[in-house]
Amino acid sequence: MILTGLCMLLLISRVKTSTISMLTDDETTNATSLNLDTLDSNNVDVFRQLLNQETIIRMTMVKNVHALMKDMLTLQEKLTAAENRISKIHTSTDHEISKLKEEVKLLKTENEFLKNNSAQVRADIDHLNENLTDLSNTLTDVKIEVRYLSITLFDINTNVRETAEILQHHNNSMENINSDIAHNDRKQSAALLELGKQHVRFIDDIRNTTRTLKADIDQFQTDQWRLSASVSSLELFRNNQTKCDPNQEVAFTASVTSLSSTWNSGTLIFDVVITNTGNGYNPSTGVFTSPMSGTYVFYVSAVEYGAQHLYIDIVLNSVSKVRAIGHSSASYQTGTNMVVLELQKGDSVWVRYASGKGYYSSSVPLTTFSGYLIS
DSSP states (O other): OHHHHHHHHHHHHHHHHTTSOGGGTTOOOOGGGSOGGGSOHHHHHHHHHHHHHHHHHHHHHHHHHHHHHHHHHHHHHHHHHHHHHHHHHHHHHHHHHHHHHHHHHHHHHHHHHHHHHHHHHHHHHHHHHHHHHHHHHHHHHHHHHHHHHHHHHHHHHHHHHHTTTTTGGGHHHHHHHHHHHHHHHHHHHHHHHHHHHHHHHHOOSHHHHHHHHHHHHHHHHHHHHHHHHHHHHHHHHHHHGGGSOGGGOOEEEEEEOSOBSSOOSSBOOOOEEEEEETSOEETTTTEEEOSSOEEEEEEEEEEOSTTOOEEEEEEETTEEEEEEEEOTTSTTOEEEEEEEEEEOTTOEEEEEEEEEOOBBOOSSOSEEEEEEEOO
16 A cells, blocks of 8 residues: 555656646746847747746646645545455454354254254154054053953952851951951052152153053052952951961061162061051061961062162071062062961061162052961
């Protein structure tokens, strides 16, 4: 820009020097020094007119040169301002281009992430479809098992009606037992409903939904098994009621009403006693000591904590007899088992840790240990 201004000033200087009168052939000789004696009056008048015209032309050219220089200075200022604006525009443009490059980079990263996430989602959907197919097959099997269970229950009801006359004098006690069973079923149903609500709160994706459905099916199958076991135990109890001496009844049910997420060794102590006829169960140690010889039925039910598996054994004098399992395939699985043992007076039976960690219960007990003398 400065070089351009210098060139314009040289051009103006060039123009200014060229304003010397062409009438004097680029000579600066003073017109008053001419020899007027050699000129006649007409020539003098003509020369004066030409001289006057030359003076007017010189003044006009000088004025035009000054105006031109002023315009050049104004143009130079405008060019400087334009250059500053262009520099600012370049700086701003470079900054915008840098920001756009960063945004494009971010968009490419997000696009790559979305592609990977889309592939994962498609894989999860395929896995869910496979699980739903397995679930449909499992539900069909469950329906078949329910039909078989209904037939079995119908046969049991027939046998119960046939033996009703023999068990007439025990009807009151049996009604109480049935009432207790119904009450326990209602408590378990309420507990399962609460667990279902907890499942709903923790479900955040399709995989957890599938696990919850499997947990419900497993729980339903467990309840069927428990119902069948309870009916068998009830039938066995009914068949042996006439053999028991009412003065020698032994029965207990104990529970825990608080949960533990870390229990992983030793004896599971059911510290809350619900029933303890015969005082055979010790809530401080969790051990049942047989007050007399005979045949006993023991039953344990334990809910595993979260998705932590839980294996527990019913042991007789430190020897494991049966095992209950709460599997970790879903949260809050229930493990149950029952055993009939021939005990001598003084034998000890308790529930012992086998594997896993923690157990779950509430103010209405979910994890319980029961036993009674049948003969």
